[in-house]
Amino acid sequence: MAETGRLSQTAVGSPVISPVTLLRTAIILAVLAAWELLAHSGWLYRDVVPSLLSIGRAMGALLTDRNYYFNLGVTAAEILTALAIGGSAGLVVGLVLGANRFLSRAFEPYLYYLGPTPKIIFFPVMIMWFGVGPESKVALGTLSCFFPVALNVAAGMRQIDKVLIRVGRSFRASTWQMVQKIYLPAMRHPIINGIRLGFGFALIGTLLAETKLSNKGIGFLIIQTYSIFDMPAMYAMLIVLFVLAIGANSLIGKLGGLDSIKRS
Amino acid sequence: MTTADTPAVTSGRDYAAPLVGLGTFVAFLLVIEAVIRIGWLNRFIVPPPSEIIASFGNLFTEEHIVYRFFFTAGECFIAGVLVTICGIAIGVVMQRYSLLQRACETWVAAFASAPLVLTYPLFMVIFGRNAWTIIMMGFLSALPPVILKTIEGISGTRKVLVNVGRSFKLTPTQQFWKILFPAALPTIFVGIRLGLIFALINVVGTEFLINFGGLGQLINDLAERYDLAGTYAAICFVILVSVLFFMGLEKAERWLRPVA
Numbered sequence: 001m002a003e004t005g006r007l008s009q010t011a012v013g014s015p016v017i018s019p020v021t022l023l024r025t026a027i028i029l030a031v032l033a034a035w036e037l038l039a040h041s042g043w044l045y046r047d048v049v050p051s052l053l054s055i056g057r058a059m060g061a062l063l064t065d066r067n068y069y070f071n072l073g074v075t076a077a078e079i080l081t082a083l084a085i086g087g088s089a090g091l092v093v094g095l096v097l098g099a100n101r102f103l104s105r106a107f108e109p110y111l112y113y114l115g116p117t118p119k120i121i122f123f124p125v126m127i128m129w130f131g132v133g134p135e136s137k138v139a140l141g142t143l144s145c146f147f148p149v150a151l152n153v154a155a156g157m158r159q160i161d162k163v164l165i166r167v168g169r170s171f172r173a174s175t176w177q178m179v180q181k182i183y184l185p186a187m188r189h190p191i192i193n194g195i196r197l198g199f200g201f202a203l204i205g206t207l208l209a210e211t212k213l214s215n216k217g218i219g220f221l222i223i224q225t226y227s228i229f230d231m232p233a234m235y236a237m238l239i240v241l242f243v244l245a246i247g248a249n250s251l252i253g254k255l256g257g258l259d260s261i262k263r264s
Numbered sequence: 265m266t267t268a269d270t271p272a273v274t275s276g277r278d279y280a281a282p283l284v285g286l287g288t289f290v291a292f293l294l295v296i297e298a299v300i301r302i303g304w305l306n307r308f309i310v311p312p313p314s315e316i317i318a319s320f321g322n323l324f325t326e327e328h329i330v331y332r333f334f335f336t337a338g339e340c341f342i343a344g345v346l347v348t349i350c351g352i353a354i355g356v357v358m359q360r361y362s363l364l365q366r367a368c369e370t371w372v373a374a375f376a377s378a379p380l381v382l383t384y385p386l387f388m389v390i391f392g393r394n395a396w397t398i399i400m401m402g403f404l405s406a407l408p409p410v411i412l413k414t415i416e417g418i419s420g421t422r423k424v425l426v427n428v429g430r431s432f433k434l435t436p437t438q439q440f441w442k443i444l445f446p447a448a449l450p451t452i453f454v455g456i457r458l459g460l461i462f463a464l465i466n467v468v469g470t471e472f473l474i475n476f477g478g479l480g481q482l483i484n485d486l487a488e489r490y491d492l493a494g495t496y497a498a499i500c501f502v503i504l505v506s507v508l509f510f511m512g513l514e515k516a517e518r519w520l521r522p523v524a
Contacts, residue, residue: 019363020363020366020367023363023364023367024367024368027367027368044390048389048390102280102281102284103281104281105281105282105285106281106282106284106285106288107285107288109282109285110285110289113507113510113511114503114507116461116465116506116510117465117502117503117506117507118464118465118466118468118469118472118480118502118506120468120469120472120473121468121469121472121480121483121499121502122499123472124483124484124486124487124495125495125496125499127487128309128492129309129310200377200379203379204379204381204382207379207382208381208382208469208473211382211384211385211473212472212473219382222382222385223385225385226385226386226388226389229389231389234385234386234389235386238382238383238386241379241382242378242379245377245378245379246374246377246378249377250374250377
């Protein structure tokens, strides 16, 4: 998207609206028109596909509701705590495994194969260990985000240019100086990428746990709209949540400079 | 990953690290067993590993875990077939029309980073509390990687191969089936592998959340009955299944990868 913007700035005499923008607008309009048609067709049960107007109204009500922001705050706090704990643990484990070949061969296969397992199945265990409050949601989020961060950091550590390490050693840098001056700066991108993935997994883990057993948070609000069959509110919540999740994901990528690697 | 680092010639030292890993795991289980038996850890929160191992028998005899496994496998299979057909078709169409690709590729990528599994209440309203909701969750989450990798695979076909096809005056359909698709297959399979992993995760997760279906429902049932050892054993079984599934897909991917 940014690239298209850049092109339209430099290309003198090109049309004001690029064909890509035109096509995107056309697709969005077609989808909205099809949605509205479906809403009024009566082919589906009433309110399964609510009209755009009612979704818009529900979104307006949602964004002006103080209770929504309270629940958003609860979920955000749970996700950030999970990311802080799981991310830090993943960083330390990744650094240790990445630095030591023997430990990596001994333990990394376990992380590698446990990483893609469905973490939500651990939720009953988390409830037993941490109770039904926010702690169990944080625990599930932590577990979800630990694996991608640890694996990315370990892989990133192994990809550091050997010349940089030799330079550090030739300057007789201490272990802490090596971590601070060589390893961490050289691994910025894998770490940020790991955190970005970890954030996504922490978000999913925390929200799914909230939908299963909770009395506050966005997951709880979503499952509540299902219970009372308030479909416009459910659509509104999902749209806002998707926008926030995608926005946060790309923000982490931008802050970490991941965009610049992709373009270079 | 780690396998790539392994030297071709194996010696006793090559087994040392995996043995240390396995030994640590066994030692960890023994320590947990001892700590629970001493009473330092509440057995009503963490059951002893020996009880967990013993309850595996119950999973087969009383909980019909084999039937549940095939139920989950069936849902994954349908989601996998749907995602392979739809994902590759969408990817091919997007790659064929460059404008469409430029307009929609970022949307697909954004779709991949969205927490799609949270739409399961929506699908419960549309399909009801049944297997189709679970299949659709698996399908939706698996779709973006298959689309993106199909585009990448076809776009990355070597120019010389395309030119060979042109010199033989192949029609666009022949060009696709004889040149582009075979050349892109290893990359497309990477997408299918990722997609199937996401499908399995979401199928089991949705089964657990909506309390319907195979292995996910079993964990939920056992947890609700407070059968702790059974819950842990069922979780171990799901982990084992997903690890084996993951390893099998990796093997298939290695088999498809062209020799350098």
